[in-house]
Amino acid sequence: MITFKNVSKRYPNGYIALNNINLSINVGEMVFLTGHSGAGKSTLLKSIAAIERPTSGIITISGQNIAQLKSSAIPFLRRKIGIVFQDHKLLFDRSIFDNILLPLQISNFDTQTAASRVRAALDKVGLLKKEKAMPITLSGGERQRLCIARAIVHRPAILIADEPTGNLDIAYARDIMAMFTSFNQVGVTVIISTHDASLLENTQHRILSLAQGSLLA
């Protein structure tokens, strides 16, 4: 379970990104986070992985206070979380296979287990045939899927996606959303931020709306 209690984030220049956020997300839940750009969606997501640290308040994951975590403990927190970054953050100097291998190398997987897990992840996002290709040869949608494969390859309990459908056409976007739904169905807690209201029309999942750093009721 993820909980935010009176969480605020204020940047040194005085800008308030998060203003007294209170929320809780259950294990295995799928939640959408909406709001205009600048509403604080990214800051909220990043604070779950301790990429941003709140100025005040408490964030807990399974009872552990993330806001007070020592920097040496942060890597181990991040290994429990899969993150789909808004700007993908792919490495263009290595193959698709090696991009997805990175989280497993970091978590000390042995070579054979790692290779089979990489292929399983590639299969899930439909990129299995391109494992030897370089990321530069991929289209925007394919890069997004590569980023998703890297986020799930180490089978995290929590999956965070920041605007995963940002620049994609509607059919591709629905495709990606279906993928996240299927991860959620096997028990992964999924948190997705989007400003694309059309994606949320028929959803049965909870929608959290942010405006100017505050959560709307």
Added chain:
Amino acid sequence: MIRVWLAQHWFVFMATFKRLLATPITSLLSVIIMGVALSVPVSIYVLVENLQAIANERNSPQMSIFLRNDAKQADVDRIRQDLEQNPQIIELEFVTKDVALQQLLEKSELPDIAMNLPRNPLPDAFVITLNENALENLKQLQEDLKGKPEIKYVQFDSAWIERFSALLELGHSIILMITMISSIAIIAVMFNTIRLQIATKHDEIEISKLIGATDSFIRRPFLYFGALQGLAAGAIAWLIVLLLIHLINEQLIVFLRFYEMEFLLGSLSTENGLSLLFFSTWLGWLGARLSVSNHLWRIEPQ
């Protein structure tokens, strides 16, 4: 678990090795700079070692102890016992007055004069060879021996030995100083090399941190890189010294032929060579380590 850990390290090691080979010119240049810097103190060290070997071979510290002419056999035995118990003495030779006279007759260009002496004027003598560690206590030993009533005279050319050991000491301090200067140069070269590498690997470091890499995981390839380059620099320094000694020896043969002498300089021993490799590897690692801890924390993912 250990197997996985070893596999991980082997993977990083091989990746680092490939990275070195991928930029052969750049890698070679910094390795050569470091190797040359290191070869200077090592060359001086080898030359000083040779000098010391020559000195030890030709001039083990020897002392001649002349007994009084009227010394009895009992006195001789007592002195001999004393000397035998002294741990600083590695060789003890007793030269009787008769033997001494015989030697004089053989060497002398005026045997007739010596033959016509009314009696043997030479005393009995001990010739002792001292170990190297005795050098510091020589004066004391000389005084002790002089104090014995049976001993008339102790002869020892200590000035030369003292000057020579002072010279060797100077040589060793010079080596130490140059080693320190070279080490600083190597660390500086490594520091800069790693700084540039970190700049080009900015994305990889940032992404690795974002997906849960520990600092030691991120540091590892840079440390391997530093250690490998250090090792290569040590090997180059060794090669330079081997080449240097070989060239000097070629000249030495030609030169000494005029004097009908034959002498070759010894090169760096395998043991010292391995120490050199170990030291240079450590220096490379240290430079990389300093650089990484100086630059890595600046890369914080946003």
